Amino acid sequence: MTNELEEQVREELATSAHGWTDRIDHDRVLADGRRALRQRSLRRVAVAAAAAVVAGALGWAGLAGALGRGAMPGVVATPSPAPSTVAMNRVTFDLTGVNGADYARLEVTLTTDGTVWMSGTDASGDVRFTTSIAAVYVTAHGATIDVGVPAVLGLVPGDPRWILPVTSGTAAVTTDVRKLPSGGQSAYLATFSSGGASQFDGVCWPGADGEVYQSDGSSPAHTDLDFDGHRGTFFFTDLNDRTRLTFHADSGNSFSFEANGSRYRPYFASAHDSAGTRSMAVALLPWNATDPAVDLADASATWTTLGVAGRTVVVVSGTSDTMAGMVRSISYTDEADGPVVQRVR
Amino acid sequence: MGETREAPMFRSSPTRDAEFAEFMRTASLSLGRTAWLLTGNADLADELVQAALVKTYVAWPRVRSGEGLAYARRVLVNLNVDRHRRAHTTPSDRIDGIEPRHAEQSVDDRDQATRMLATLPAQQRRVIVLRYYDDLSEAEVAHHLGISVGAVKSSASRGLATLRSRFARVPEGEGQ
Numbered sequence: 222m223t224n225e226l227e228e229q230v231r232e233e234l235a236t237s238a239h240g241w242t243d244r245i246d247h248d249r250v251l252a253d254g255r256r257a258l259r260q261r262s263l264r265r266v267a268v269a270a271a272a273a274v275v276a277g278a279l280g281w282a283g284l285a286g287a288l289g290r291g292a293m294p295g296v297v298a299t300p301s302p303a304p305s306t307v308a309m310n311r312v313t314f315d316l317t318g319v320n321g322a323d324y325a326r327l328e329v330t331l332t333t334d335g336t337v338w339m340s341g342t343d344a345s346g347d348v349r350f351t352t353s354i355a356a357v358y359v360t361a362h363g364a365t366i367d368v369g370v371p372a373v374l375g376l377v378p379g380d381p382r383w384i385l386p387v388t389s390g391t392a393a394v395t396t397d398v399r400k401l402p403s404g405g406q407s408a409y410l411a412t413f414s415s416g417g418a419s420q421f422d423g424v425c426w427p428g429a430d431g432e433v434y435q436s437d438g439s440s441p442a443h444t445d446l447d448f449d450g451h452r453g454t455f456f457f458t459d460l461n462d463r464t465r466l467t468f469h470a471d472s473g474n475s476f477s478f479e480a481n482g483s484r485y486r487p488y489f490a491s492a493h494d495s496a497g498t499r500s501m502a503v504a505l506l507p508w509n510a511t512d513p514a515v516d517l518a519d520a521s522a523t524w525t526t527l528g529v530a531g532r533t534v535v536v537v538s539g540t541s542d543t544m545a546g547m548v549r550s551i552s553y554t555d556e557a558d559g560p561v562v563q564r565v566r
Numbered sequence: 567m568g569e570t571r572e573a574p575m576f577r578s579s580p581t582r583d584a585e586f587a588e589f590m591r592t593a594s595l596s597l598g599r600t601a602w603l604l605t606g607n608a609d610l611a612d613e614l615v616q617a618a619l620v621k622t623y624v625a626w627p628r629v630r631s632g633e634g635l636a637y638a639r640r641v642l643v644n645l646n647v648d649r650h651r652r653a654h655t656t657p658s659d660r661i662d663g664i665e666p667r668h669a670e671q672s673v674d675d676r677d678q679a680t681r682m683l684a685t686l687p688a689q690q691r692r693v694i695v696l697r698y699y700d701d702l703s704e705a706e707v708a709h710h711l712g713i714s715v716g717a718v719k720s721s722a723s724r725g726l727a728t729l730r731s732r733f734a735r736v737p738e739g740e741g742q
Contacts, residue, residue, distance in 0.1 A: 231698045241595070245616060440714065440716040441714045508644075530713065
């Protein structure tokens, strides 16, 4: 059946493409190409540093998540009748550490009729509100809710050790994931500062099979890092049409920065090892870059490279909190541009 | 922080131009068809092919013999990804997993294939085109798009599932 469908798709695409005729002006391509070569040879190209410094403390630095572009139906916590169906799965999220939260705890119950009930309770355990949403909306992508602060509630398979919200804006303030008692699922809750949930793109989590998963169900290639006290996993998230190089440290810290298409995203994220004594800086090299080398500014620093989904990532470890404190420059050979030196200032 | 690119010196040469002209003669039709399927828009497709060929010309001495088409196609795909991201506008609604149409998906509606491709999220569309029109392997598609093979499989599977339902809904003869 799938093969038949594949053949049908091939035929449709071929038929559509067959009607296309070459309309490219080859002389214009050559003229534009010669002009590009002349311009490049006449001047050194100073490229503004697109320093993508991911927030310092690395708690949730640089990362957060987003619900399909603000997509799923938002749920405002308002009083409503309590659930009458039999509770199959219930977990409780502690909100006492969440600034601005209206409740001390949020109880989440998945019932047999495919409904997710949410109850906010105060410190004494009294229920202050109850509301519900069809479970179909509470997928791995999550649903926006309001607990006094914006939040995203979602369900992911299995019992992941961590959950990582990915956002194109402000990172999540808190994230928690708890296994439901039955059903092989876990619920996660990410809270945000005002407006933050609207830039939530999705979440990532580790599967029991050792793979990393993202909320569209796909499993991005990942590479583990064990270097100079830094341990964790690199992978590219691809959510909401945004590709990011992401690092999740075993210590729970994480960062990410956008790595669109062929564009080189030069700098850098910083992190600390679990002992808090060594910092880490990361540079993502362009496609097909070869011969990477690092000119270290910090005599105690050290560096390595690793491949992540076909891209080369340079990892520098040292004592400085900044890339400039550790590195003078990174050089490599670019497939298109030849030798390139990225100076760090 | 800043960066300075130390650009090497290049000169165009009659040899380069002749080689590249021959390459264009054989490659630009294929690139144009891929661009058409990726965008569903003839003008955009022309712009993408033109830009991809110019970039390939600049890199030509480093493009391995026999790999010009693969190189240019990779450039084209990446340019399209970048273009899509620049043009992307945040949709306001998404209901029950149905993706809204993207700016990229305002197509010419020339035929059934591009209409159906326009219903797919951008990554699924790229994967479907590269996998089933350009006939690339899953690993090659992953390399072109900078995603994992697993993501390629997942996108292809979901894209095919969507197309299956679309095929089922399109009556005979529609979409010409």
